[in-house]
Amino acid sequence: MSNTIDDPKAPFVPNYLLYLLAAASEAASARFHSHVRTRGLRVPEWRVMACLTDTDGSMVTELARYAMIEQSRLTKIIIQMDARGLVTRRSDPTDGRRVRVFLTPQGRALAEELVADARAHELELLKSFQGGDGSEIKDTLRALIRHLEADQPNQPGISDSPARDAAIADS
Amino acid sequence: MSNTIDDPKAPFVPNYLLYLLAAASEAASARFHSHVRTRGLRVPEWRVMACLTDTDGSMVTELARYAMIEQSRLTKIIIQMDARGLVTRRSDPTDGRRVRVFLTPQGRALAEELVADARAHELELLKSFQGGDGSEIKDTLRALIRHLEADQPNQPGISDSPARDAAIADS
DNA sequence: AAGAATTATATGAAAATTCATGTTTTCTGG
DNA sequence: CCAGAAAACATGAATTTTCATATAATTCTT
Numbered sequence A, B: 001m002s003n004t005i006d007d008p009k010a011p012f013v014p015n016y017l018l019y020l021l022a023a024a025s026e027a028a029s030a031r032f033h034s035h036v037r038t039r040g041l042r043v044p045e046w047r048v049m050a051c052l053t054d055t056d057g058s059m060v061t062e063l064a065r066y067a068m069i070e071q072s073r074l075t076k077i078i079i080q081m082d083a084r085g086l087v088t089r090r091s092d093p094t095d096g097r098r099v100r101v102f103l104t105p106q107g108r109a110l111a112e113e114l115v116a117d118a119r120a121h122e123l124e125l126l127k128s129f130q131g132g133d134g135s136e137i138k139d140t141l142r143a144l145i146r147h148l149e150a151d152q153p154n155q156p157g158i159s160d161s162p163a164r165d166a167a168i169a170d171s
Numbered sequence C: 001a002a003g004a005a006t007t008a009t010a011t012g013a014a015a016a017t018t019c020a021t022g023t024t025t026t027c028t029g030g
Numbered sequence D: 001c002c003a004g005a006a007a008a009c010a011t012g013a014a015t016t017t018t019c020a021t022a023t024a025a026t027t028c029t030t
Helices: A017-038 A043-054 A060-067 A071-083 A105-130 A135-150 A162-169 B017-038 B043-054 B060-067 B071-083 B105-130 B135-150 B162-169
Strands: A087-091 A099-103 B087-091 B099-103
Touching (some): A017 A043, A017 B017, A017 B135, A043 A105, A060 A071, A060 A099, A105 B017, A135 B017, B017 B043, B017 B105, B071 B087, B099 B105
């Protein structure tokens, strides 16, 4: 199978890496996300719960990074989850600015069920996809993520030519 | 590098396929998306433009699938883009229900610039990532997408046991 | 060919998200 | 120790998104 990105007749979108990543993510998540919703959680809430099973008691900013949710948005989500009894918030005794988030017993029970479901779903998906445990695709994705997070400076630039930028800017 | 998903001590999230896909998608897109915003478009608008460079004149529903945007949301986005002169909408002469969406000359100019930028960005990213043209990772992603879209029925179920479902449902 | 069903898009209200900024607490240099 | 800077969260208004459903046009059924 060859890359068709340079063929002028080939469509752009279906061969564009960023599209393929987004589409793969969506397609892979669709079923489980709808399962999550049947359990009464929205996807960002599920993400928070899953992260807390790993790092219970983390502060809002940490959680935001871990769950890929913007901070002010996460704050609002956490407040709702607190109101629903899924998590509690305690300010850090050491640093009064920090708010640490914990799963409640009820929240933990739900989170652990969903994580178990997620593991099962993942296993079946990987088995049916390529028969393996997914270490190949996972390693590739991890490498990509590491690569992208690594070189902050001089990341693959969008436009290296100032002249071109100017031309673009006033169109 | 081995898969650590079964190690009970290993964190769940960073080894979870759905997380890795979402994180890779986000990380890979971040820079280009911010470029898109500097050009005055939001990401969903960019997606619409990119899709239209492939399939100008497609109907709203087609575009929604292609751009991975829910229909009613897309309708609103398109109305805004129409107001800004980026696209036009014409009802299909053959089937009055259908609304076909076209890039305006201005929209096309911007779209083509951004597609060129996207191609350039992608090339640099792939070169700096693994030195190649990305056909490996792309093929994997395409295969995954195909696999997921293929088996609608009996997709890797979240829970195959009705008993377990019931237990989950009333917790 | 009429009525029912289906398809395509639009719409409205509720809810979520974004973005800029406010508040509080801690850190830092002098 | 103090002033100013920085860090961590919270908040509010504007905008977007969602979800259910309305409207309109076509197709199917009998």
